Amino acid sequence: MPPSDPASRGDGRAPDRIGPFRRSARTIAGGAGDRASGEVDDPAAPGSPDAAVSPERGDEAVDLADDIRGVGIMYGEVIRTRVLTPHLMRVVLGGDGLAGFAAPQHADAYVNCFFLPAAARYGVPFEDAAVRELPREQRPYPRRITVRAWDESRRELTLDIAVHGDEGYAGRWAVAARPGDRLQMRGPAGGYRPDPDADSYLFVGDESALPAIAVCAESVPAGRPVQVVAEVHDGHDEIALDCPGELQVTWVHRSGVADPEHLLADVVAAMTLPAGVVSAFVHGEAAATRAVRRVLLADRLVDADDLSCSPYWRSGHDDEQWRAVKGAWVREVAAETFAAPAS
Template sequence: MYGEVISTTHLSSHLVRVVLGGPGLEGFVSSGFADEYVNCFFLPATAPYSAPFQEEDIRGLPREQRPFPRRITVRSWDSARGELALDIAAHGDVGHAGRWATQARPGDRLQLRGPAGGYRPHPEADSYLLVGDESALPAIAACAEAVPVGRHVVAVVEVEDAAGEVPLTSPGALQVRWVHRAAHDTDPDELLADAVRALPRPVGTVSAFVHGEAGATRAVRRALLSARIVTEENLSCSPYWRRGLDDEQWRAVKADWLRSIAAETVSH
């Protein structure tokens, strides 16, 4: 499956929306998850092929010529128009996905597989807590739009500064707390956790979505579980990347990191 770029829009200093369309998206069916994503295949400059391609045809190529797979959040799918909007975090020339998004032009093609996902706001929760950085901001925006009407929802989002903020909407009673990295010199792993600890304690059952940088999500997870704000059953916690590692280095150690988190016992 592949899409052709229809348009690109810079939503903030570090977020680009790419809208895909075309006949290559025929058969795309939404998974129904709020944090829906697709596996995208970004081609290196030396690739002797273009999308669409057969994956089995490129497995024998040198590593530097094979595509770089990345999970990208589906911001929206318009089945009537056949248009897929992807919001991609971009930090200059760093990262295959962000670099592609900032350079994409109408007619460019992007191969993808999916969609899939894992989180829906629990319909019976009393309130919702959505936490993450720029990499999780598209999913946080989609989750905020998926909560039941009138329910309390708090989003705590880390960005570099005010230029990284984007409007968030929700049918629920939404409060947004922006955390600016540029304004703090504290431990970056604890920045989001400190902001979460400073929130008024919610009442009732909380459904929480905590995604983004690995050290930060781990710290938030510990803060929520140790304070018994949320149960593990109602907590979706996923690390997208790790500070100090590039995409390939993180992919190499991510499985071990996830196992260590699963085995971690948070004292109450």
């Protein structure tokens, strides 16, 4: 069992998921490290590690310190990379630095990766204490990346990382990664896996969520209906998904669309979902996930308890900027209420 959700508690302590998703909490028998998102992601929830964070502590003050405090150093060495699509890069890590890696318990398990800025005068592995007090421009930048696959026997960790131009750390690192390069990380942690008792599944997201969606699709019971709605740049960015269920994929292209915020929501609104319990996973760009959530809950297409909804990133914000406001944003969205649809 992984330690108590270290990665999710670590990077800025912003809540991850928009409540009240609880179904994994009920269906997954787990220990402290297997906590599903609903209860622990509200920073104000009693007993939540986030409850201890005082509001005046800036994200910048807590992100790195909390990310790397008190956990053994873990890092991978790049074994190979592969261009999956023009906007998605696969990086496979291995080596002795992954000896302590715990098998992920969730389909959306992620690791918190530490990308070193150009100004860093140290390499991987690094000690917490050695970097914690450095000026911001020299400290690592934490980024959460989904565990696309973990092969225990080969000790190989696969990450699929979105490539989005010349900005940021994760995407640029993935493009430039070469065998032998090292990446330090913490985790894994996560909160969702497809409810085995659901009648059908709905997985929605963009490139950042495709790795988790791919794991979700692989994890459903055989023969069960699965609908995936995935937003990518254009047709060159579509990937093959393996699924033992009855899989139907709708690709949505944002290329040439001035305001892609409602692309996914519009497709979901036009869909017919099978009757019964729908286990839904809606992760990706913040405004887009919010729009999909509105459709699903306002039209009563999915029960809120069965909906895992998480804003992985925010257009116009880098991850530091996003984590600084994410907690308030998640609480605002979670407080949205929807009138029952007219019958």
